[in-house]
Amino acid sequence: MSFRIAIIGAGSVGFTKKLFTDILCVPEFKDIEFALTDVSEHNLAMIKAILDRIVEANRLPTRVTATTNRREALEGARYIISCVRVGGLEAYADDIRIPLKYGIDQCVGDTICAGGILYGQRNIPVILDFCRDIREVADTNAKFLNYANPMAMNTWAAIEYGKVDTVGLCHGVQHGAEQIAEVLGAKSPKELDYVCSGINHQTWFIELRLNGRPIGKDELVAAFEAHPVYSKQEKLRIDVLKRFGVYSTESNGHLSEYLPWYRKRPEEITRWIDMSDWIHGETGGYLRYSTETRNWFETEYPQFLEAASKPIDPAKRSNEHASHILEALETNRVYRGHFNVKNDGVITNLPQDAIIESPGFVDRFGINMAAGITLPEACAATCMASINVQRMSVRAAIAGDIDLLKLAVLHDPLVGAVSTPEEVWQMVDEMVVAQAQWLPQYAHAVPAAKERLSKSRVKTREWAGAARRSVRSIEELRAEKAALKQAG
Template sequence: MSFKIAFIGAGSIGFTRGLLRDLLTVPEFAGIEVAFHDINPHNLDMVTQLCQRDIDENGLSIRIQPTVDRREALRGARYIFVTVRVGGLEAFQHDVDIPLKYGIDQCVGDTICAGGIMYGQRGIAEMLQICKDIREVAEPGCLLMNYANPMAMLTWACNKYGGVRTIGLCHGVQGGHWQIAEAFGLKQEEVDIICAGINHQTWYVQIKHNGEDMTGKLLEAFEAHPEFSRTEKVRIDMLRRFGYYSTESNGHLSEYVPWYRKRPEEIQDWIDLGTWINGETGGYLRVCTEGRNWFETDFPNWMKDAAFKYTPEERGHEHGSYIIEGLETGRVYRGHFNVVNNGVISNLPEDAIIEAPGYADRNGISMPHVGDLPLGCAAVCNVSISVQRLAVEAAVHGDDKLLRQAMMMDPLVGAVCNPKEIWQMVDEMLVAQEQWLPQYGAAIAAAKERLASEPRIPTRDYNGAARLKVKSVEEMQQDRESANRNAGESDKAKERPAAASEQR
């Protein structure tokens, strides 16, 4: 088979190298074209060298086409992976640090909450430009597979305003599926699930083992588990009160709802510092910073390490390669995809981006009808969908009033801040991120004027309830295996150490 795949944001080593391995594990794909694009030529060069070495050592003749010209990378592409972080770690720092001044303590800040909303403003503006290039130079009818966050907002904007068929892909469902099996003392393949909702708030509405419905037994299993009972307190509490387990990690979930991070003195009751994903303040920013610094420093050693093996047993669990395999070869793949609802989940809005079971084969991507979510689960999702809709429309139209309303409607922002504080925080975030927000020119000028001339609401120098310092390269050298895993996977904490209480 011969077709072209473009990676936009290829400097994201964690996704690019793994996705390429997964794709080239498929025997029929040994002759495809691969293009890498990134705006950072240094990162692009390092990732290209590493991936080309993998290709060569697996005996394939593919030559990666690296380019800083996005249109050149997209030209003739049938499939496009997007893994961009607009504004990089500099903007990400603002997403975490400015809200902290107002008492908003985020673990990640990439989905909703103050950081996720602003991340969406930057990302949507750029994604619509990517879509424009795709429409003009890519293969007609191509498929954009978005791995970038905020997943739902970006996928929503691309489908509604970008004019490009877009599907959002995330590995959260697989991670929770593994946890559920572990809690029951079973293998993942022995547990059947139906999971539905919205990205990062998807619910395991049915869990079966050998035909027996285990859904009602899950709370007891998690409460009895020696590790999860300590590290997943937010998820367990949501399971206790809503009846269903949620896909996303303890730290992620804690910032999507108003109950667990609004009082600094209570945050430690709900999180664990054994690994960042369990709720550490600014945890993902820290590990991303460490990963970038480590990869920059240790890259020569990466080139000396063993190459990735393109074998079935080494293939990862990201959906992207399996979708392409299904579409091109006809082999049926079942995964969980982020798509426009269109009635798949009956009690969520038609235009929302939902995450639900889907199938990929030669007929395309098919989404079976799920029906109604349990009423409480739907209510949690609908709150986030309202925030997403406001944020998408704000980003597309450069409407700072809608942006401020999105912040007000956000569960955690609204639980912590009053309207005047939210207005001033948005002004600060707009001004700090001006270079990545071209659609907000007039609003940013007005925000600068207000910040310079009007009395300021007092804020505080607050580092969060559970913030850890960024490790130096010298500290990371003491455990190179851990540092490599961090840089190579953008440390999604797939391998989690024991709970902090066990480590002490």
């Protein structure tokens, strides 16, 4: 087989490398071309050198090109994968910093809540540019695989407004299933069969079977509470399991910021989170982790390049969906996964226009979703709150409507639990002004927002959050890795 895969945002070096090696684990894909594109020439050069080293070490005919000209990379591409973060860590820092001034403490801030909504405002105009280029220069039947957050908003914009065949991909379901299999004592995650459905980052394990035996709520609660690690790291997640009756795919920290109950007061935040790792609820945890990862990669790049000389091991192929979807479409080897698509009847008690995440099967005929799933009422209600915010956010981003944007932020569950309407109106003004360079659709609204900010009397505070940690230096990271290696 010979076709082109374009990766937009290929400068996400670690993730691009993972996708690349996963795809090359499929024997039929050795002769394909990867066209890398990114706005950063520096990052492109680094990732191309790594992928070239992999190709050379494995004696493959695979071709790798790199360009900052996106249309050039997309020309004739059969598959387009997006891993972009518009505004990079600079804009992301504002997604966390500015809401904190108004009492909104986020762990990740990339899906909904104040940070996720503004992240969507930055991404959606760019996503539509991608879609225009795909329609104009890519293969006639090109498929767009979106890995970029906010997943639901980006995918919604690409399908509804970009008019491109799009699927959103995430790994939360796989990671949640691995946890459940572990606490239940399974020898392998493959022993667990499950139905997981909802919306991205609010997906629910509504049916569980271990080696064919049904697993109920009480058994699952007991298994998690008995686990020496998860019982401490996933306290909030276990509490939701007890109350809702089903387990959520999302990590303790991520889940906490989609709900209005656990992060609205500092003392509640410290009660429910765990500080052993960023993902369990630390204030701005993913921002810190991302910053440290970038700094580490820049410093240790020669080691990453050297590691690329190792042979590809198909046994280490990851459970990221992309390579498995491509394999199913191209070879007709059926793949079962969980995909973000427009609802259209897949989940009976969520809106038809919503982007849902639910089970599906892939073969040469495409992605075929398992339809007719009904969520437990509490799960559907929680998803609905986010869907309404997502819909308003997408429409605001398309129209550049700052009033609708403010209403979307106001209706966010956590924002609404913490902030007054006056605070929300000022916060959105402040975020739009701070991120104006990445928000071209709001250029007309920036002068008035600045004027309002100059006259505002809404009080704010400089606050690091309830559970903030400083970015660690390279020396500290080296020392920690050395200690872990010695202990292991």
